[in-house]
Amino acid sequence: xxxxxxxxxxxxxxxxxxxxxxxxxxxxxxxxxxxxxxxxxxxxxxxxxxxxxxxxxxxxxxxxxxxxxxxxxxxxxxxxxxxxxxxxxxxxxxxxxxxxxxxxxxxxxxxxxxxxxxxxxxxxxxxxxxxxxxxxxxxxxxxxxxxxxxxxxxxxxxxxxxxxxxxxxxxxxxxxxxxxxxxxxxxxxxxxxxx
Ligand code: IMP
Numbered sequence: 001x002x003x004x005x006x007x008x009x010x011x012x013x014x015x016x017x018x019x020x021x022x023x024x025x026x027x028x029x030x031x032x033x034x035x036x037x038x039x040x041x042x043x044x045x046x047x048x049x050x051x052x053x054x055x056x057x058x059x060x061x062x063x064x065x066x067x068x069x070x071x072x073x074x075x076x077x078x079x080x081x082x083x084x085x086x087x088x089x090x091x092x093x094x095x096x097x098x099x100x101x102x103x104x105x106x107x108x109x110x111x112x113x114x115x116x117x118x119x120x121x122x123x124x125x126x127x128x129x130x131x132x133x134x135x136x137x138x139x140x141x142x143x144x145x146x147x148x149x150x151x152x153x154x155x156x157x158x159x160x161x162x163x164x165x166x167x168x169x170x171x172x173x174x175x176x177x178x179x180x181x182x183x184x185x186x187x188x189x190x191x192x193x194x195x
Pocket of ligand 1: 072088096152155156
């Protein structure tokens, strides 16, 4: 597959920045939907894959360019996988500090001991007149007892990836970008582009 230009179908600046960093070695011209002033697409799907496909497919039709969309979220075992696809909407007014506190409270109230969780990411690539392709990645870990760290975004302060004792928000972007769900999904995408 020969890609020279790619639109990242997201209005989340933090995610776009992470994706741009991860794609930098490919020397592809990467723009975000926001930079191109393309509207936001409503996430009406019930799974990460459905939402990623909806976002990539709709934006590719709008701009006629290859579009890569990411749908991701935090799935907590003690909460039967929630907030999952609703991770962004779970936090009131996208206040993720508040959202994290609400999740910790819900976990306490669940009475379950498990703190196991994972971040999931589904990337969808839509190229004009081609079937949409999907690439998935996940990172397993534990939910911290209280938020820690200032780096990253979203639920990073409460997620401790397996093999580490610090949260993503303490570890920072260099470590996170080596092991994250987004990195793992993008690795599959990059492998295909390179092949
Ligand atoms: P969406 O994919 O735009 O629906 O948003 C997914 C939401 O999941 C984000 O707004 C974050 O709250 C959360 N999320 C996804 N990936 C990460 C991550 O790498 N760190 C922290 N939170 C994340």
